[in-house]
Amino acid sequence: MTRHPRSRRRLRPLTALAVAATGLLGLAACTGGQQGATELDEDADVTIEFWTGQTDEAHQLLADLAAEFEEEHPNVTIDVSEGASSTEELLQKLSAGFASSNYPDMSYSFGSWASQLESSKRTLDITERTEDPDLAWDEFSEAARATVRPSGEKTIGFPALVDNISLIYNKTVFDAAGVEYPTEDWEWEDFREAAAALTDPTTDTYGYAYSVSGSEETTWQFWPHLWQRGGEILSEDGTKAAFASDAGVEALEFLRGMAVDDGSVYLDQTDTRFAQLFAADRIGMMTSGPWQLYDLNTAGTQYGVTVLPGTDGDHQTVSGPDIWALFDHQDANREYWVTEFAAWLTAAEQDERWNVAYGNLPLRTSELESEAFQEQVAALPGLDIMAANGENAVKARPTVPGYVGLSESIANAIAEVLQGRGEPKDALEEAAAEADEALAD
Incomplete structure (x- = not known):
């Protein structure tokens, strides 16, 4: 290997x-x-x-x-x-x-x-x-x-x-909290409840982690939430941003609830710290891919893998x-x-x-x-499990040149909202307007 x-x-x-x-x-x-x-x-x-x-x-x-x-x-x-x-x-x-x-x-x-x-x-x-x-x-x-x-x-x-992105969970953190391991039947509400139960402020342990760096790491973690709720990134003709929809607002509101209301999300400014904390048994779950497994095995982390939680049985993921x-x-x-x-x-x-x-x-x-x-x-x-999860990668991220600007716009919006500095609907609408400018260039 x-x-x-x-x-x-x-x-x-x-x-x-x-x-x-x-x-x-x-x-x-x-x-x-x-x-x-x-x-x-x-x-x-x-x-x-x-x-x-x-x-x-x-x-x-x-x-x-x-x-x-x-x-x-x-x-x-x-x-x-x-x-x-x-x-x-x-x-x-x-x-x-x-x-x-x-x-x-x-x-x-x-x-x-x-x-x-x-x-x-x-x-x-x-x-x-x-x-x-x-x-x-x-x-x-x-x-x-x-x-x-x-x-x-x-x-x-x-x-x-x-x-693709799958759900990786830390068995040590789950066992310490007495929480049952995730299954392939989990919905996002199951995920949220588990994340809250795993969070322990006295030990600086979090149930989940999310990037707020404003990078593509921030963006592409959001797409499964959007797609599972029936939303799209672009309009049908590919010329306008479509993520500021009811589905997009609902998806971002869900993440905001976990980060701001529940306090169960470690907000990572670096895109790298969350994986280190997970390996050190300080984070219970991360949504990531096969590139993490070698480091987890090297660290001796006790982990498990399953598909992403779903929305009404839709466990769609994102692939690169x-x-x-x-x-x-x-x-x-x-x-x-x-x-x-x-x-x-x-x-x-x-x-x-x-x-x-x-x-x-x-x-x-x-x-x-x-x-x-x-x-x-x-x-x-x-x-x-990650390989089989490829069946849930049914949509591709747009490859239009304007996607670079679109990604930056929504990533910044997500980061602001998860840090309690904006409302999902307003933030997404502003990001969509910026994204439309990038798509028009």
């Missing part, structure tokens, strides 16, 4: 870099490239460039798999590199490459970049390939499939990594899928072989030697019973 490679911050890059790259991507669409093979010749020698977006062990695992594909297909050469010094820098590197017609055939990309990549006019459309029954496209989660189809018109690549973006070089041979390589890399047999071997959740539902994944589950208890 290897350490889970990714922190939560890496999974949700909503930085100035993403905003700055938007203009570059728009300019790139105007730049032409050289014409390659116009007719497919599967036996012709071809070189494809692959940016892994990884470092160290993760990069080497992918490089080894690429070498194996080359052995099976002697006419194919895969030029493998990390692409940039960090995954976060890949978008800027891609943008510059689009402008100079010097970009890869395939690159790891954060899911939040998908709309920007599609708008560059440099991506391939593999929708027809996804309809091949042998590809078993439906084995990927709904959120993952939606992320690689950002506009709903084109499929710009393959899922590369999936995750990343993708293998595929790019068009006006060359039929490169297009064919990069698609074949991506399909091969994301097949169950190879994914077990990449995502599963590295401590990520498996991409495909068919991997859940595999020996490789069961070995990881033995090392990281609860990983199987």
Whole structure:
């Protein structure tokens, strides 16, 4: 078993870099490239460039798999590199490459970049390939499939990594308070009652924790509450914020009640302190993902995992899928072989030697019973529950460029309300107005 490679911050890059790259991507669409093979010749020698977006062990695992594909297909050469010094820098590197017609055939990309990549006019459309029954496209989660189809018109690549938020509970804290462990049938009111019972001011123990940093950590923890109540992030045409609805107000009022009225929520300004306190038996529950399990096991924390509490039986969660973006070089041979390589890399047999071997959740539902994944589950208890919870990841966060500003607006509103400095309805309406400006830019 290897350490889970990714922190939560890496999974949700909503930085100035993403905003700055938007203009570059728009300019790139105007730049032409050289014409390659116009007719497919599967036996012709071809070189494809692959940016892994990884470092160290993760990069080497992918490089080894690429070498194996080359052995099976002697006419194919895969030029493998990390692409940039960090995954976060890949978008800027891609943008510059689009402008100079010097970009890869395939690159790891954060899911939040998908709309920007599609708008560059440099991506391939593999929708027809996804309809091949042998590809078993439906084995990927709904959120993952939606992320690689950002506009709903084109499929710009393959899922590369999936995750989701589940409920992790501290057995030591529950046992000390005499509270029964959470079950998969819990509703949010059960959760609230338990959090209040677990809270003990004399020992600075809290029932739950929530980020008030104003970051995407603050935002994406809110989306399951909104979705479960029937709310949406955006209007149907994607041009306006829709979260300041009755469902949004009800969701934020629920969290405000826990934080302000009950005093059962540790409000984390850092996005990192709450996990440390949980591991130290000072917080009873956190809603988080597989990236936490290695540290909890290392700390010897006695924990359990289940799905998120639900609303009327709806246990919907949020996922942050990343993708293998595929790019068009006006060359039929490169297009064919990069698609074949991506399909091969994301097949169950190879994914077990990449995502599963590295401590990520498996991409495909068919991997859940595999020996490789069961070995990881033995090392990281609860990983199987998080993997199965992918079925509850039925919606994807928007990938529109304006989501960065939208996220900042609602995150600040949530943070203010949970700290007792605003009313849910007013705060969300103000945030929606700010979000609309970001979406219009």
